[in-house]
Amino acid sequence: MSIYQLLVKFIRHSGSIPVCLNRVSQYICRTTIGEKMENEFTQTIHSDFLIHWTGWKIDRDLDPAWKPEKVSRDMPGKAVDAYILRLKNILKFGFWMTMGDGSEKIQVNNKIFVKPLVARTCFTELKLSEVRKHAKKFGRLGIGLKRYYVFDRLGGPMHYLQSETENLFFPPYSSLCSDDFEMISFYKHMCSRRPLTYDLFSESEWRIIFSEKIKKRIQTRHPDRLSRFIDPKDTDNNNKELLDFYYSIDGRKPEYFLPLDGWLAIIIYPTPEVKIKARNDPEIEKLIRAVKATKTVTGCPSYEYIMWPIEVDLDACSHF
DSSP: OOHHHHHHHHHHHHOOHHHHHHHHHHHHIIIIIHHHHHHHHHSOOSOSEEEEEEOHHHHHHHOTTOOTTSOOOSOOHHHHHHHHHHHHHHHHHOEEEBOOOSOOEEEETTEEEEOOOOEEEEEEOOOGGGOHHHHHHHOSEEEEEEHHHHHTTTOEEOEEEOTTBOOTTSTTTOSHHHHSGGGGGGEEESOSSTTTOOTTGGGOEEEEEEOHHHHHHHHHHOGGGGGGSBOTTOTTOOOHHHHHHHHHOOSSOOSEEEOOOTTEEEEEESSHHHHHHHHTOHHHHHHHHHHHTSOOSSOOOGGGGTSOOEEEEGGGGGGO
């Protein structure tokens, strides 16, 4: 309907030009801006947040009594301190990129394909109201970023397939995964066992992978992105604080670190105690400000650099 037709319609019903113009403006707001906003917010199926969960060893060793069906309160003091330290290290040095143990396999087309040992960092796009069981498996500290953090590092969602079925991505149907073996890292079974519970599929996993082979490919196309992957073993690395931290790690060490940047969007604390202690820690506040001020790889809206991340505790997530 044209503006002229709107004017004629409303003049007939209002009998007054000022009243008519007021009603026309209200109508336009309702039917254009209003509909646009309504469509934008109601038609979004997936969250814009990808969450990295960490801390399962902290829970196992320092708070073993916690279960996902229990509220996350009265955490032992040592566990609180361990989660605070974990948050500081992630804000300061980034996510860990670790290798698998070589046991992961894809079984399709009557063959078994062993997944390559490639450094990876994992995220989930589950709605916050669905994360409690996920947190039990991976840890109760969640660090959420906008999706472009993963895109900027050539990451993406996992491709799920069912074990012992036929699949077009694998030989003999396709040479995609055999020619580029590391790409199998983006494939995963839907279920870890029978009966078919689709437990792995329900993780809605995204992943960033990196290796020396991938490094060479990025070098030829987008060398500026390599600064977002930190190799602590690199002889050119003169970050003494990072090196001291790396060599202080007991057990399996990360192959690379993934520093955070302005796409940091949400911090999910394990308990209110951890949240309160973090909010009263000036070092954490300083680290968050430094992360938010870090330029992203491909740019982002200017408000992302000054907007404080959402902060919520795990129990509150059930209300989202």
